[in-house]
Amino acid sequence: MSAAFERGTNGDLSRRSLLGLAGGMACALAADRAHAQPGTIRFGLTPVFLTNDLELLDAFRAYLESETGYQVELITRRTYQEVTALLVSGQLDAAWICGYPFVRYRNELELVAVPQWHGKPLYQSYLIVSEEREASSLADLQDDIHAFSDPDSNSGYLVTRALLFEKGLNPDYFFRRTIYTYGHRNVIRAVASGLAQSGSVDGYVWEVMRDIEPELVAGTRPLRKSEWLGFPPVATNKSLAGSDRIAALSGALLTIPEKEQGRRVLEMLKLTGFTSSGPEIFDGIASKVAMLRGVL
């Protein structure tokens, strides 16, 4: 895991994450203000999401601030692990994380709201290959360079890992090399450019990007779509679950489709709303985690 931090220190020049830089600055500012201003909600975002849109982040924060009455700090990190660690350690009030870390830290975390895509709090993981490739099943991907999104991502790692495990395969041997790109968009870029021959990616991100960056996504095609799994949720530290801030945040998220400003945010996120589902929607992910227990 130290490797992840190392990447964080020297990989932050990414053009895509001017955002990362912005987030880092926001974080630095937040660190100064967090305790001085108890009326601030520190909201973490993972790269699961279309975090490379500053306009979206501005609109989202503005909506949350106007709805909750709190100041909102949006905090982004390069890896899932960093955000999860901040959340679990209580340095964030809430964070939009992935289903896999939520399951892993189930005892420390509580759901705030689950986004709805096409009206359901569910999404799929896609196994993608380049558009012109004639592969038809997972077996055809043997000896590929395979791009994962993040070792803590459900759709960008766990699903494929579990699939291989079910077939008695180990990704370290089945693939010639696996690489982590720390972003679903990067997985698509890696596969589209040919750097990797196949990749594991968030189906929601792939579908949404098909509208936003059609020429990039057109270079790839889904080879296999997973079963429907729980959408990456907004979670909070269990110790903060009953706080006013979380209640306000939860309310703002659940009522987001009712507000003009909120609908604009949803439009940008290509989501339909948020729901207060129970943790049972993550059972599918939980069973994969259980299956791989002792292996990961």
Add this chain to the structure above:
Amino acid sequence: MNPAVHFRRLPSAIRVPVLVVVLMVIISAVISERVLDQLSKTQATYLQGLASAYLDGLVASVTPSVLREDSWEIFDSIERLRPTTDDILPSETVVTDRNDIVLASSNPRTRETLRPLDAAFSGKFAGPGVSIDPETRSGYVRRAIIYQNMHVGSIYAVFDVTSLLKERRRILATLLATNSLVTALLGFVGFMTVRRMIRPMQVLETHLVEAAGGSATLIGEQEFPSADGEAASVYRAYNALVNSETERQKLSRQLAEEEKLASLGRLASGMAHEINNPLGGLMNAVDTLRRHGENRNVREKSIELIQRGLLGIREVVEAALATYRPDRLSRPVEGSDFSDLKLLVRPELRRRQQALDFRMPGELPARPEWPAGPIRQAVLNLLLNAVAASPEGGRIGYTITVTDRHLQITVTDEGEGMPEAARRILEQGTSADPAEGEGLGLWIVREIANDLDARVRVSAGARRGTEVQLTLPCRTNEVSHAA
């Protein structure tokens, strides 16, 4: 033929411009070569600078990723650091590990990740600097990635140098166009200048050729160049030459005429003397007749005397007529023509108390025919010349020889030998002019000899003096023309 010889034979109006053009082409080639060489160096430096800046940034960015062999990060760096604003852009960038295994490249489809780098590709990266391949229009540069003094990998960057090569071609085209224009212009100016320079020479040449043909003409005012002092002075000198030549010819003709008249005068006085001699006898005879005419003996004797005297006068008159009215003598020459001439020189002989040895063995053949007039004139002149050359009381030889092939007239004198100038006139023909009236008679001989295709030979006489031999070939068919 040797091309140099060929070239030297070309007219100056071609040669000079050709030399100018050749010189200009050489100069252009040298200048173009220097300019392009300098341009190449400048471009190489420029490209090296660009490449270095690019590679420096890339090395700094990817070194940690190379150490971790993190293909994605390297790929992401290559994409992020790809310059977009320069006119020379990297068309391909490949990052390899220390064993030249591709970690990532800007185009993973051609340089597959985690495969050994194509040797043909890496072979293009020769030397430490940028090597340019004009065929692929690319510049190739390699940079080693050094970490803690260890070689951990390499970056291969290929730059699209189309714009540099285009610039090179454009400059070459500009150079070629400019140089061609200047060369053509200089060639043209050279041609015009030389033509202008040699035009007076050509005019002069035309006139000289005409003069050589025998009809020298003055260079007209309109042919004089307006500003060219040198050519004008050459023209003036030529015109002065033509003028003096014309003058000289006129003078020569005049002198010849005068000499003719003078000799005629001498002959006339001689003839008068010849006529006067018998006249005394005739007058005596007439007187005798008047006084003693009744005496039959005396009368017949006187009449005989008168007849002899009149016959002598008639001979002299006829000989003179035959010589000085040659138009009446277009008949062929006869033996009597030669003996006639004795009468014409007799007064001079007598004056100088000289003797003439006339020998004519044999008869003249009926054919071929030689015109009588010119031959009589020529022989008379030779005789008179011999008389003038010989001292008083000397002997003049006068021999006519006839063979199958020619008629030969030999005149000898006892003089001091013929002067060189006179000898040249006789032997070399009309090109040598009569000098100051001296030897005009001989000059006329030469003219006649030319007309008759005759040969004149001058040699020292047997004992002393000079022997002049006029030899006429037997050429029947030309007789009428020569006459």
